[in-house]
Amino acid sequence: MGMSGDYFGERTILMIPGPTELHPAVQKVLSTPIMAHYGPEWLPIYNESLKLAAAVFKTKAEVFMMPTPGTVALETGVISLVEPNEKVVALVNGFFSQRLAEIADSVGAHTIRVEAELGTAVDSSTLEDVLRKNPDTKAVLAVQNETSTGVLNPIPEYAKVLREHDALFIVDAISSYGGVEMEFDAWGLDYCVGYANKCLGSIPGTVPVAVSERAWDAFRRRKTKPRSFFTNLGVWRHYIDEWGPIGHPYPTTISPHAVLCFKAAAEALLEEGLENRYRRHQTVGAAFRRAVRVMGLETLPSEKDASPVVTAVSLPSSIWKDGGRVNQIMLRKHRIMVGGGLAKLHGKIIRIGHMCVTASSRYIVPTLAALKDTFEELGISLNDGVDAFVKSMPKNR
Secondary structure (H helix, E strand, C coil), X not given: CCCCCCCCCCCCEECCCCXXXXXXXXXXXXXXXXXXXXXXXXXXXXXXXXXXXXXXXXXXXXXXXXXXXXXXXHHHHHHHHCCCCCXXXXXXXXXXXXXXHHHHHHHCCEEEEEECCCCCCCCHHHHHHHHHHCCCEEEEEEECEECCCCEECCHHHHHHHHHCCCCEEEEECCCCCCCCCCCHHHHCCCEEECCCCCCCCCCCCCEEEEECHHHHHHHHCCCCCCCCCCCCHHHHHHHHHHHHHHCCCCCCCCCHHHHHHXXXXXXXXXXXXXXXXXXXXXXXXXXXXXXXXXHCCEECCCHHHECCCEEEEECXXXXXXXXXXXXXXXXXXXXXXXXXXXXXXXXXXXXXXXXXXXXXXXXXXHHHHHHHHHHHHCCCCCCCCHHHHHXXXXXXX
């Protein structure tokens, strides 16, 4: 079955949990000339992009964009809303939630880590207990979609618990924004970071951030000033208010193409319909996990905790010492790039993203065929997953 590059030609296809394949609408924008990132022609474009970003967050709260990696936008929230020695509860069940806790540590917060086993989510009743014992908690930090383990955390359940307490809710929705249900206002979130280059299928370079009125109030009531310029909500507030009218509501240069691409991707998402997009990710994710199990492999989280946009596949222990070979063969022979395990899961899992355009048979079918061939090359014979996937998909597609 020597199908090196037969599926996609020479171009490598990204079946990783980001960066993702670009939406065709984004591809078009990339060949347009540069614009200035401020001024009368830019202002309506930027404002429209913020409206679209707010529609995906489902919020009437203030939304702005940062021309940064997602981590910097998260750091801005923690540095701005948490003062040294204030208490923070971090829900930790993987690499990215652990990173959020580390950001809190670096601010000098008193960080309480509430941990769950890798591949599971922290129970909301555990969060309830911790908050009852720590009524002076300033903020709770959580990741909606933990890509390192393929777990979707129950943000609405956590938010419900938080409503009984006075803590701010800071949420990393970087790898779920535009792919998984999000209700910033209805759930009562306070600071949430989305992303362009995962489920939205755009390019990296601009990061949508939603901030509740409650969070702005908490920021204004700080006793100390944040010890930072760029990652300081006060600085962003100043430029939004002072320079907003000239179409430059940010303290720095931003990438016009990143914003134009974000706008095109968000328009495409709203045209597909939020509910339709979310359902498509759920359907494809469930069918893909089922196919992987039919092949004879295991998926890491239970179905109840499984993410609709990324699947963590457990590798048989016989190849742990050589786990990276799966990724190498997929890339070299099939031109399909899949993710590896991070930290403790290094060499023990592979991670496959199905986000935006890759959440479709066109991408999943070749990936399943290539996986079977790759494992055969490693001396492990698997059942066919393609048939199982196709049978699990709704007939009307």
